[in-house]
Amino acid sequence: MVTTATALDPGEEFSKARLRLWIRLYRAARFIETELRERLRREFDMTLPRFDVLAALYRQRDGMLMSELSRALMVSNGNVTGIVDRLAGEGLIARTRRNGDRRTSIVRLTPEGFRYFRRIAAVHEGWVDELLGVFGPREVEQLSQLLKPLKPEHETDREDQT
Amino acid sequence: MVTTATALDPGEEFSKARLRLWIRLYRAARFIETELRERLRREFDMTLPRFDVLAALYRQRDGMLMSELSRALMVSNGNVTGIVDRLAGEGLIARTRRNGDRRTSIVRLTPEGFRYFRRIAAVHEGWVDELLGVFGPREVEQLSQLLKPLKPEHETDREDQT
DNA sequence: CGGATATATTTTAAGCTTGAAATATATTTT
DNA sequence: AAAATATATTTCAAGCTTAAAATATATCCG
Numbered sequence: 001m002v003t004t005a006t007a008l009d010p011g012e013e014f015s016k017a018r019l020r021l022w023i024r025l026y027r028a029a030r031f032i033e034t035e036l037r038e039r040l041r042r043e044f045d046m047t048l049p050r051f052d053v054l055a056a057l058y059r060q061r062d063g064m065l066m067s068e069l070s071r072a073l074m075v076s077n078g079n080v081t082g083i084v085d086r087l088a089g090e091g092l093i094a095r096t097r098r099n100g101d102r103r104t105s106i107v108r109l110t111p112e113g114f115r116y117f118r119r120i121a122a123v124h125e126g127w128v129d130e131l132l133g134v135f136g137p138r139e140v141e142q143l144s145q146l147l148k149p150l151k152p153e154h155e156t157d158r159e160d161q162t
Numbered sequence: 163m164v165t166t167a168t169a170l171d172p173g174e175e176f177s178k179a180r181l182r183l184w185i186r187l188y189r190a191a192r193f194i195e196t197e198l199r200e201r202l203r204r205e206f207d208m209t210l211p212r213f214d215v216l217a218a219l220y221r222q223r224d225g226m227l228m229s230e231l232s233r234a235l236m237v238s239n240g241n242v243t244g245i246v247d248r249l250a251g252e253g254l255i256a257r258t259r260r261n262g263d264r265r266t267s268i269v270r271l272t273p274e275g276f277r278y279f280r281r282i283a284a285v286h287e288g289w290v291d292e293l294l295g296v297f298g299p300r301e302v303e304q305l306s307q308l309l310k311p312l313k314p315e316h317e318t319d320r321e322d323q324t
Numbered sequence: 325c326g327g328a329t330a331t332a333t334t335t336t337a338a339g340c341t342t343g344a345a346a347t348a349t350a351t352t353t354t
Numbered sequence: 355a356a357a358a359t360a361t362a363t364t365t366c367a368a369g370c371t372t373a374a375a376a377t378a379t380a381t382c383c384g
Contacts, residue, residue, distance in 0.1 A: 014299060015291040021306050022194060022290045028312040029191035030236050032184060041373085049340065066363060074192050079341055081364055086339085103349045103362045128184045129177040134311045137176060143308050144183050149296045150190040203343085211370065228333060241371055243334055248369085265332045265379045 032131050039127055044120050049075075049083050051124070054109065054117040057093060063108035074152075092116060194293050201289055206282050211237075211245050213286070216271065216279040219255060225270035236314075254278060 040046040070080045087093045092113030095105040202208040232242045249255045254275030257267040
């Protein structure tokens with residue numbers, strides 16, 4: 001018998017390959033994330049969740065609903081409430097009442113928050129550039145294309161508007 | 163002038179490409195992670211951190227030190243303490259004293275923990291297979307190779323022994 | 325030996341995270 | 355309009371997470 005396990009049971013083998021890929025993807029993301037979190041704390045006394053909220057609001061200058069923030073950051077509604085509370089307490093963002101719907105309010109960067117985020121974001125981009133430094137232009141392109149389809153159903157596949 | 167922005171300032175443009183890749187990587191990992199966490203909770207009343215500890219101990223049947231667990235899972239030392247405490251309280255793992263060094267103890271799966279984990283792991287592997295279903299054999303291979311170099315310095319690049 | 329230094333782990337305080345329940349407001353249905 | 359249903363958000367309890375301080379044990383070195 002010279003048949004291989006793969007030939008006999010390709011499905012099971014392939015399932016293991018996907019599992020290994022998941023572990024590698026998870027650890028890669030975790031490695032970068034840990035490094036960024038530590039640097040944000042050390043250099044700017046900033047947490048990653050706070051940074052993420054500021055980044056989302058920086059992209060959407062007109063402001064966002066709590067539920068939009070929650071969806072954009074892929075975290076729970078209740079989670080956003082706490083982070084927004086703290087950022088608002090520090091004066092970096094502000095909730096503004098809406099005329100139409102009194103359940104909701106629009107969250108925006110304050111001018112101070114805008115300046116503050118821009119300053120950090122420039123450094124942050126440099127860190128990412130450094131941490132992903134092992135990837136050249138070709139690899140960055142390949143990875144981006146390959147990872148594209150891996151997203152929640154509800155995210156329509158329109159082009160990014162940034 | 164027919165020069166492009168890329169030609170004028172390739173460094174800055176490329177830095178943005180790496181940033182976009184990081185965001186895509188982060189969101190991809192987060193999407194899978196969220197889905198797995200929810201299913202583990204719903205189907206097995208199990209949390210992801212607990213599952214990760216059990217998985218690490220399943221691979222290392224001889225047991226691991228707290229610090230080895232911490233490094234393997236890329237979480238802080240103090241974090242591991244709490245999760246191990248709870249799992250030990252449930253009888254799924256056990257700490258055993260060491261003769262040589264009284265600062266440390268070896269953490270192992272109990273027979274019950276072993277059976278319990280094996281049952282969950284089989285289902286878990288199916289979920290990963292489904293969630294990464296958009297990737298065919300070629301893409302899985304490409305992604306695995308591309309992501310390989312992205313890991314902390316201290317992880318030597320020996321082949322996996324699993 | 326005995327003090328200094330190093331290593332392994334736990335504890336602590338603060339913040340993050342989740343799912344579920346609670347609250348508040350809007351919209352639909354009868 | 356009143357009741358029922360739906361939507362948006364907050365609150366809550368439990369667990370996770372981190373960095374820093376504390377504890378406990380080992381090792382080194384004079």
